Structure formats: C-alpha cells, structure tokens
Amino acid sequence: MxxxxxxxxxxxxxxxLYSAAFNRDESLDTFLHTFFHSPRFITLLSDSYFLEMYSGVRAKSSELSRLIAHFAPKFELPLISIANLLSVYIASYEMLYLSPELRPDSRISINEGIGLSKTFCDESNKRLTNGVLHSISADLDASRAIALNATITTRDIYSEDLVADSAQIASVRLEDAFLAPTQKQLDRASRRAFDIDSLSVTQNIRQSQKNV
Structure with missing residues (x-):
C-alpha cells in the first residue's frame, strides 16, 4: 500500500476542514471512513502533519482571517466563501505555525496553496490566495533578518533559542500589525537602552518569551 x-x-x-465548518459535531474519524474508503487515507488518522494541520487551522482560524483582512483589504472577508478561505488558511498555517520539523519551504506552501485554490475554488480566488501568501512569505523573509540580528544584539539579555524560530517571530510581528504597542511598552523598551530602530525587535522577542 x-x-x-x-x-x-x-x-x-x-x-x-470544509466539512467541519458545516458539521462541527462530526468527528474526523467518521468523515474519513465515510468519504475515503481506501485504507491509504485512513492512515492519516495517525499522520503527525495531518493531525496538527487539522486541529491547528481550526484553532487559529480567527488569526488567519485577520491576516487575510490585513493583506487583502479590498476583499470583504464576510463575503469570501469558506472554500476560498481554506486554501489560504492551509498554506498560511504551514508557513507560520506548523512545527519546524514538519514545515516545508514557504515556496512549497505557496505553490500548494495556489494548487488547492485551482482544484477547489472559483477563479476569482486565485488573486486572493496568491497575494496573501506572497505577502506572508515576504514578511517571513524580513523576520529571518530580524532574528539573525536579534541573536547578536540581545545575546546578553535573551537566550538565543527565543529568536531561533523566525516563523514564530513572524507570527508575532504580523499580530503586531493589528495590536499597536502601548506607550508604556515603548517607554519600558527605551529604558533598556535600545535605540529606536530596535524597538520592534525588542517587543517581538518579549512577546515570544511570553508565548514559550
């Protein structure tokens, strides 16, 4: 097999995920056994990637919706169908939240997300999927540079493992786009003698430390 x-x-x-959006009481086991009769697909019930993605996308759907609203403001979120959202959800979750040992290269996630859009969604969704996923990928690339710099400039204050995972830092940075830092947070950062250009890095690492 x-x-x-x-x-x-x-x-x-x-x-x-599409079925779960409309039938919340239906178990994953029941769905797979009902619609995927091949034993090959039943093995997904013990697949680490599949199980983490299924539970993770459902748990992070609100955060993923906020990212879509941020990176695609011309699209009215309430008017986007569940099917059109899911292709973005899956690829975005892979890039931002999936465990590092399971996470593919972001280019693969983007291509596969676009592939899902072509298979399951209407033609209008291609622009949404392509635009949002490339925007997230660009933010990830910027975060890797921030993480590399942070391991040097904050070595004596924070342990390096807090900045090793650039995807985790990226997710914090993206959330910061919706939740601006308070003046109290900025003042506290200033008292630590960081220059103004490093304030955003400091706040991101502090937030990462809280989330660990």
Missing amino acids: SKVTRRECREVLFQC
Whole structure:
C-alpha cells in the first residue's frame, strides 16, 4: 500500500476542514471512513502533519482571517466563501505555525496553496490566495533578518533559542500589525537602552518569551 503524498494529504485536509465548518459535531474519524474508503487515507488518522494541520487551522482560524483582512483589504472577508478561505488558511498555517520539523519551504506552501485554490475554488480566488501568501512569505523573509540580528544584539539579555524560530517571530510581528504597542511598552523598551530602530525587535522577542 503506497503512502499518502503530502499533496494528497492537503487535498483530504481541505475537504475535512470544509466539512467541519458545516458539521462541527462530526468527528474526523467518521468523515474519513465515510468519504475515503481506501485504507491509504485512513492512515492519516495517525499522520503527525495531518493531525496538527487539522486541529491547528481550526484553532487559529480567527488569526488567519485577520491576516487575510490585513493583506487583502479590498476583499470583504464576510463575503469570501469558506472554500476560498481554506486554501489560504492551509498554506498560511504551514508557513507560520506548523512545527519546524514538519514545515516545508514557504515556496512549497505557496505553490500548494495556489494548487488547492485551482482544484477547489472559483477563479476569482486565485488573486486572493496568491497575494496573501506572497505577502506572508515576504514578511517571513524580513523576520529571518530580524532574528539573525536579534541573536547578536540581545545575546546578553535573551537566550538565543527565543529568536531561533523566525516563523514564530513572524507570527508575532504580523499580530503586531493589528495590536499597536502601548506607550508604556515603548517607554519600558527605551529604558533598556535600545535605540529606536530596535524597538520592534525588542517587543517581538518579549512577546515570544511570553508565548514559550
């Protein structure tokens, strides 16, 4: 029996999440056994990637919706169908929240997200998926540079493991786009003698420390 490929896994995941959006009481086990009769797909019930993605996307749906609203302000979120949202949810979660040992390169996540959009969504969704995912990827690239700098400039204050995961820092930075720092936070950062250009890095690392 051949193993389920990651692409097949995403397609099954999409369908499971779509069903869960309308049938919240239906278990994952029931859905797979009802609609995917091949034993190959039943093995997903013990697949680490599949299980984390299924539970994670559902848990982070509010945060992922906020990202879509931020990076695609011309789209009215309440008017976007569940199917059109899910392709963005899945790829975004991979890039931002998936465990590092399971996380693919962001380019793969983007391509696979666009692939899901082509398979399951209407033509209008391609622009939404492409735009949001590339924006998140660009933010991740910027965060890697911030993380590299942070390991040097804050070595004597914060342990390096707090800045090792650039995706975690990126998710904090993206959330900061919606929740501006208070004056009290800025004053506290200033008292630590960081220059003004490093304030955003300081706040992100503090937030990461709280989330660990």
